[in-house]
Amino acid sequence: MLGTYDYPTSHRVFEFVSVGAFLGFAGVLTWQVALEVSERVSLPIGVLVVMLIVAAYAVADLASGIVHFLLDNFGSPETPVIGQKFVKPFRDHHVDPMAMTQGDFIAVNADNVFVCLPVIIPAFFFLDAAHHPYSGVFIVGLVAGVIMTNQLHKWAHMPAVPRLVAAAQSKGIVLSKQHHSVHHSGEYDRNYCITWGRLDSLLNRLVALRER
């Protein structure tokens, strides 16, 4: 029932609870926002919604890069609280990049789902979709980008991916293998963004300033 996994059952149950809670809150919020937007639909509104989704995707990409940069460069697996849970997986990933491709969707993505709960639960209770539908579009786009980050990173390491994913990778719509391979080919000191990769053009410059 819980699928195949190689870590404690309590952790696996926690992952399913996180994913279930997220699907409940995010599903209802997305439905409310979609209804509100559909009542206002026009070409300018359509353009606005697309721009908000792209902006949210870009923020998720930049956030993935900043978190990755921090966890690659500061602390160690022995750091209290965050060491084992957050620093260690990134350091282990440099040693064995393919290990993350072994886990199923829950194992790979549940941590990011959990991170999004403090965003989606307050949004569910306090965001008035009727009055702020575009804030809703941005929040839903943002958590969708964050949740897909580890999956997109995993696909960038897999030799074979679904055809649609391969097309999105080759068109630069999601993180491509070539772009991410730069991170793994050197000192792990550039191309930290692991959702889209486009925001590395900004983050690489900021990281280079630190090296001067």
Ligand SMILES: [Zn+2]
């Ligand atoms: Zn990687």
Ligand SMILES: [Zn+2]
């Ligand atoms: Zn790294």
